[in-house]
Amino acid sequence: MSKDSQGPLWEVFVQKKAGQPFVHCGSLHAYDKEMALENARDLYTRRSEGSALWVVPAAAIVASSPEDIGPFFEPANDKVYRHPTFYQIPEGVKYI
Amino acid sequence: MDNAIDVEKSFNSKLEKNDFVEPKDWMPENYRKHLIRQISQHAHSEIIGMLPEGNWISRAPSLRAKMVLLAKVQDEGGHGLYLYTAAETLGVSRDELLGALHTGKAKYSSIFNYPTLTWADIGAVGWLVDGAAIMNQVMLQRTSYGPYSRAMIRICKEESFHQRQGYEIMCRLSFGTDAQKEMAQDALNRWWFPTMMMFGPPDKDSPNSEQAIKWRIKRETNDELRQKFVDRTVEQAQFLGLTIPDKNLKWNEAKKGYDFSEPNWEEFYNVIKGNGPCNKERLEARNKAHSDGAWVREAAQAYAEKKKENILAA
Amino acid sequence: MTTQEALFKYTLRLGDTSLILAQRLSEWTSKGPFLEEDLALTNIALDILGQANSLLEYAAKIEGKGRSADDLAFFRNEREFYNTLLVEQPNGDYAQTILRQCFIDNFDLLFYQELAKSKDETLAAIAAKSIKEITYHVRHTSSWVDRFGNGTEESHTRIQNALNELWRFTDELFEMNEVDAVLIKEKIAVDLQILKPIWKKQIEATLQKANLKLPETVFMQTGSRNAKHTEHLGYILAEMQYLPRMHPTAKW
Numbered sequence: 276m277s278k279d280s281q282g283p284l285w286e287v288f289v290q291k292k293a294g295q296p297f298v299h300c301g302s303l304h305a306y307d308k309e310m311a312l313e314n315a316r317d318l319y320t321r322r323s324e325g326s327a328l329w330v331v332p333a334a335a336i337v338a339s340s341p342e343d344i345g346p347f348f349e350p351a352n353d354k355v356y357r358h359p360t361f362y363q364i365p366e367g368v369k370y371i
Numbered sequence: 372m373d374n375a376i377d378v379e380k381s382f383n384s385k386l387e388k389n390d391f392v393e394p395k396d397w398m399p400e401n402y403r404k405h406l407i408r409q410i411s412q413h414a415h416s417e418i419i420g421m422l423p424e425g426n427w428i429s430r431a432p433s434l435r436a437k438m439v440l441l442a443k444v445q446d447e448g449g450h451g452l453y454l455y456t457a458a459e460t461l462g463v464s465r466d467e468l469l470g471a472l473h474t475g476k477a478k479y480s481s482i483f484n485y486p487t488l489t490w491a492d493i494g495a496v497g498w499l500v501d502g503a504a505i506m507n508q509v510m511l512q513r514t515s516y517g518p519y520s521r522a523m524i525r526i527c528k529e530e531s532f533h534q535r536q537g538y539e540i541m542c543r544l545s546f547g548t549d550a551q552k553e554m555a556q557d558a559l560n561r562w563w564f565p566t567m568m569m570f571g572p573p574d575k576d577s578p579n580s581e582q583a584i585k586w587r588i589k590r591e592t593n594d595e596l597r598q599k600f601v602d603r604t605v606e607q608a609q610f611l612g613l614t615i616p617d618k619n620l621k622w623n624e625a626k627k628g629y630d631f632s633e634p635n636w637e638e639f640y641n642v643i644k645g646n647g648p649c650n651k652e653r654l655e656a657r658n659k660a661h662s663d664g665a666w667v668r669e670a671a672q673a674y675a676e677k678k679k680e681n682i683l684a685a
Numbered sequence: 686m687t688t689q690e691a692l693f694k695y696t697l698r699l700g701d702t703s704l705i706l707a708q709r710l711s712e713w714t715s716k717g718p719f720l721e722e723d724l725a726l727t728n729i730a731l732d733i734l735g736q737a738n739s740l741l742e743y744a745a746k747i748e749g750k751g752r753s754a755d756d757l758a759f760f761r762n763e764r765e766f767y768n769t770l771l772v773e774q775p776n777g778d779y780a781q782t783i784l785r786q787c788f789i790d791n792f793d794l795l796f797y798q799e800l801a802k803s804k805d806e807t808l809a810a811i812a813a814k815s816i817k818e819i820t821y822h823v824r825h826t827s828s829w830v831d832r833f834g835n836g837t838e839e840s841h842t843r844i845q846n847a848l849n850e851l852w853r854f855t856d857e858l859f860e861m862n863e864v865d866a867v868l869i870k871e872k873i874a875v876d877l878q879i880l881k882p883i884w885k886k887q888i889e890a891t892l893q894k895a896n897l898k899l900p901e902t903v904f905m906q907t908g909s910r911n912a913k914h915t916e917h918l919g920y921i922l923a924e925m926q927y928l929p930r931m932h933p934t935a936k937w
Binding site for chain 3: 418421422425428429430431432433434435436437438441442444445448449451452455490543547548550551656659660663664665666667668669670671673674677
């Protein structure tokens with residue numbers, strides 16, 4: 276038997292409550308989809324930390340590179356009009 | 372060439388700014404090696420740690436105690452898992468890490484080479500050993516390596532119940548029958564000095580400490596942590612009416628802390644070398660579980676291949 | 686037999702079966718075939734131990750003699766336990782443990798779905814809570830039976846051996862006596878004979894999917910309804926009960 280690493284690596288994302296985003300909370304090894312899902316439930320939601328789970332083979336994830344930080348992300352820093360703090364709203368105006 | 376200087380600058384500035392280093396960032400080879408060793412040692416400790424406590428699951432004296440102990444040991448397995456996967460982000464496989472453990476090449480915390488002889492030992496381990504571990508772990512929540520920090524945050528959240536479970540047992544025993552009180556004192560007598568050894572050798576004998584602190588892999592020195600631990604724990608023992616087995620334990624008003632005897636460092640080095648009361652048994656147990664389970668893992672592998680689950684297909 | 690006596694014995698039967706099964710399952714903690722599965726099986730053990738605790742607490746209440754769940758668990762002897770023979774059998778290898786669990790999970794799901802309709806509110810509530818847990822257990826163990834049956838030659842051999850070994854304890858799961866008769870009349874207990882063919886069909890489907898064959902000539906074992914056990918129970922109790930028995934006045 277070649278490598279005995281207990282199956283490929285999977286990344287686990289938990290959604291705490293309906294409506295909230297899925298958040299990465301860790302990884303695990305599993306041999307197939309069903310096992311990955313069950314193991315994720317046992318490993319990462321024992322303390323009622325979530326209502327829904329995604330498990331993704333680590334190999335399927337495409338990640339940005341640290342070198343990308345400049346071109347990928349910095350232009351957004353300049354465009355302050357995308358942030359609510361850019362706008363001045365007179366005091367006393369509600370719901371805005 | 373410029374790039375080499377840039378990435379190193381970037382790495383150092385992260386450390387200076389108390390920022391995090393992530394898996395795809397450049398890092399010095401020493402840093403990577405040190406982290407792999409430290410994280411995997413921590414993971415091995417959790418897995419081996421399941422054994423002395425697992426020893427009493429079948430004999431827990433109440434249903435609640437049995438449930439709590441099962442949950443605790445399960446948590447430790449989970450902690451090992453978080454840490455193995457954190458170590459894997461540094462380019463080493465679980466396979467390699469377990470191989471190092473099973474062949475005796477890898478180290479794990481010396482404390483787990485001691486036996487749990489009575490039910491009171493389960494109390495002492497939770498109170499003292501988990502107490503000491505928590506002190507180490509809290510500071511690691513802000514360690515420089517992202518995956519390690521995140522694993523430690525998760526672990527710390529779960530850890531506080533562990534120490535409470537141990538102390539609760541000590542309370543029941545200390546305020547129970549004479550036989551229970553004796554059991555509690557006996558456990559404290561045997562676990563006190565080994566717990567102190569958990570913080571590692573004295574600072575003057577620990578060459579790696581300074582670099583580790585620079586890398587934010589360590590925040591306080593061995594002696595600092597040991598002193599803190601003693602100061603916190605003495606009062607807890609007093610509350611239980613138990614005596615810490617150290618004749619030289621004395622409050623020092625000038626330093627606002629306790630003076631105490633140094634642990635027997637010869638014993639510590641012997642245990643590290645593999646001559647402790649349970650080193651052999653611990654490794655045998657893990658090797659047996661691993662080899663007994665080989666056919667299960669092979670079956671799962673074969674099944675997945677047969678099903679040709681193309682998990683990356685749309 | 687009064688309703689109260691029958692209810693006490695009935696609840697003991699359920700509580701004892703869960704307790705002894707949990708005790709057996711927790712023998713695997715820290716010895717599992719790989720870490721994730723170690724945690725998964727321990728989770729199952731914890732769920733079942735929780736069920737045992739609820740049931741034994743209720744049994745103690747029914748008895749009305751001031752005993753606690755712990756008193757029942759730690760101070761009764763071999764001829765006072767009513768767990769089924771299946772759960773006191775040794776764990777064997779992982780295939781045997783999983784197959785035993787698969788039998789129990791399928792039985793419990795059917796059983797608790799019916800018990801949830803019981804006129805006894807406490808039993809109905811315990812059943813309702815257990816259904817959620819057991820639904821997950823069934824999923825887990827069925828998957829593994831499939832993996833072993835359709836995995837390697839070795840895993841197939843092991844689970845076939847497990848089937849040959851354990852099948853003789855399965856009829857007993859559906860045995861009924863005066864206890865059941867009294868309580869079925871009161872619409873408290875479940876008619877197990879109705880469940881039997883449903884369970885058999887489900888299990889046969891699972892076994893077929895895993896390419897497993899039922900042993901041909903099987904003599905079904907029996908006795909636990911009268912607290913007549915195999916030799917295994919004595920050892921389980923000796924280990925489980927020794928500490929409280931050694932210090933009978935102590936609190937833990």
